[in-house]
Amino acid sequence: MTVSVIGSCGFRSAGQKDQMPLPAFFRLSVDYALPPRCPICGVTVDADNRFCLTCWQQLDFLAKPWCAACGIPLAFDHPEDSRCAKCLIDPPVHDGVRAVVRYDDRSSLIAMRLKYGTRLGLAKLIAQHLQKFVADCDGDAIIVPVPLHRSRLWRRGFNQSVLIGKELARATGMQMDYKVIFRSKLTPPLRGMSGVQRRKIVDSAFALRADAHERLAGKPVLLIDDVYTSGSTSSACARLLKKAGAEQVLVLCWARVISDVEYG
Numbered sequence: 001m002t003v004s005v006i007g008s009c010g011f012r013s014a015g016q017k018d019q020m021p022l023p024a025f026f027r028l029s030v031d032y033a034l035p036p037r038c039p040i041c042g043v044t045v046d047a048d049n050r051f052c053l054t055c056w057q058q059l060d061f062l063a064k065p066w067c068a069a070c071g072i073p074l075a076f077d078h079p080e081d082s083r084c085a086k087c088l089i090d091p092p093v094h095d096g097v098r099a100v101v102r103y104d105d106r107s108s109l110i111a112m113r114l115k116y117g118t119r120l121g122l123a124k125l126i127a128q129h130l131q132k133f134v135a136d137c138d139g140d141a142i143i144v145p146v147p148l149h150r151s152r153l154w155r156r157g158f159n160q161s162v163l164i165g166k167e168l169a170r171a172t173g174m175q176m177d178y179k180v181i182f183r184s185k186l187t188p189p190l191r192g193m194s195g196v197q198r199r200k201i202v203d204s205a206f207a208l209r210a211d212a213h214e215r216l217a218g219k220p221v222l223l224i225d226d227v228y229t230s231g232s233t234s235s236a237c238a239r240l241l242k243k244a245g246a247e248q249v250l251v252l253c254w255a256r257v258i259s260d261v262e263y264g
Ligand SMILES: [Zn+2]
Pocket: 038, 039, 040, 041, 042, 043, 051, 052, 053, 054, 055, 056
């Protein structure tokens, strides 16, 4: 089994002055030393990786019916394999998106606190919620986290998607392969760009290892990302994973952006 965390000791970037400047291993220790607290509002809760009742009620957990291709919630009850109009016109390259919650002020706090290393233990919480989607994959899948460029990995010290994937692998016994795909180009932050701009930038940002076909041919893949925004990153990765012979690529993420129009 290939379960490992790349770069366990991290450094803070100059743009993250409000983040805790501790090495990753020490931050993990702090996570476990403190009494359990709600990861959103900070009130004491009765166990690790639990939300307080108020935050739990305010998180927008996503549930069926949703589009079988992109995971957008559908307004009315539909058959299991229904697709939204957008996916019927332009089918995505992956085979579905499963997000735990809608991206909003509360759910984004979880993503940010994991991404910038103030609560690395949140990877376990996210993995616990992702476990319910594993059954949607056909057979024993390989967990593949969306990779970071090596310069970002060096600066941050860890890849949050690898941390989530590692916890999911630990909980399910599935294999994780965090090397089969890598980020060959450093891309600028995509926030604020249109879908077309994002796609143009990320489409050539990833590459496959030489032995990718050997690793993935005929196997289903669970592609792990923390946040699903426009889908451009996941699509670029899914395109390559399928090129390597992956039979199915299901995207699992903590939160996904859904506009008010898409939410009906
Ligand atoms: Zn709370």
